[in-house]
Amino acid sequence: xxxxxEKSMIxxxxxxxxxxxxxxxxxxxxLYKLTRDQKKVKEQSITIEPTGTFQKIDSASGATLYYDRGxxxxxxxxxxxxxxxxxGGQKSYIPLREKVYRGTxxxxxxxxxxxxxxxxxxxxxxxxxxxxxxxxIRETPLVIMLNKQDLNDVIVVExxxxxxxxxxxxxxxxxxxxxxxxxxxxxxxxxxxxxxxFRSFSECARRVFLYHFYGNGKAPVAGISSKMAxxxx
Numbered sequence: 001x002x003x004x005x006e007k008s009m010i011x012x013x014x015x016x017x018x019x020x021x022x023x024x025x026x027x028x029x030x031l032y033k034l035t036r037d038q039k040k041v042k043e044q045s046i047t048i049e050p051t052g053t054f055q056k057i058d059s060a061s062g063a064t065l066y067y068d069r070g071x072x073x074x075x076x077x078x079x080x081x082x083x084x085x086x087x088g089g090q091k092s093y094i095p096l097r098e099k100v101y102r103g104t105x106x107x108x109x110x111x112x113x114x115x116x117x118x119x120x121x122x123x124x125x126x127x128x129x130x131x132x133x134x135x136x137i138r139e140t141p142l143v144i145m146l147n148k149q150d151l152n153d154v155i156v157v158e159x160x161x162x163x164x165x166x167x168x169x170x171x172x173x174x175x176x177x178x179x180x181x182x183x184x185x186x187x188x189x190x191x192x193x194x195x196x197x198f199r200s201f202s203e204c205a206r207r208v209f210l211y212h213f214y215g216n217g218k219a220p221v222a223g224i225s226s227k228m229a230x231x232x233x
Contacts, residue, residue, distance in 0.1 A: 018110030024086040113154035141207035
């Protein structure tokens, strides 16, 4: 309990979801390195720092067995803590993924951009939809990473947009939720080649707080444009 005059801690959970081998663990590992070293990414200052270590539960091959987790603290608003989790992508872990999802405030869906895995990514997205029970975008912000864009023969943004439209996760301009269509980032998770690792996290975190403060736990639909630019994470 906070002492008189102190602000209470605000804890929020962001979950990286995606198929087996999509790069979720590498993404969070790189996020740790970026924020630990306070490296600037494309002139954007890092606004969080890790607390403790990145906890990995993996097999000898390096595959995530259950989940990974870590905690970050805002260096602008010290009372804000971000609890970051990944899910194991193996098909046999569906019940565990459902448990790890509980209490999630924002989702970052990680796509393995290799074209031969397109259908596997769609299957993972459909499972996420089922687990979230219709709350994606409406109550839970969704950000998407087209990861492994450093490889050849990869999925592009328009490919993914069509999937989102098919799955009713993309709204046209005449729908009040169109403002909250998922941001799609073309990313590389490797630390020495990283692209938009912090930016994608930052956008998800920003949306989580807009939903929390201005939407009472749902997607706010009016009067948020100026607030979006100034809200710290």
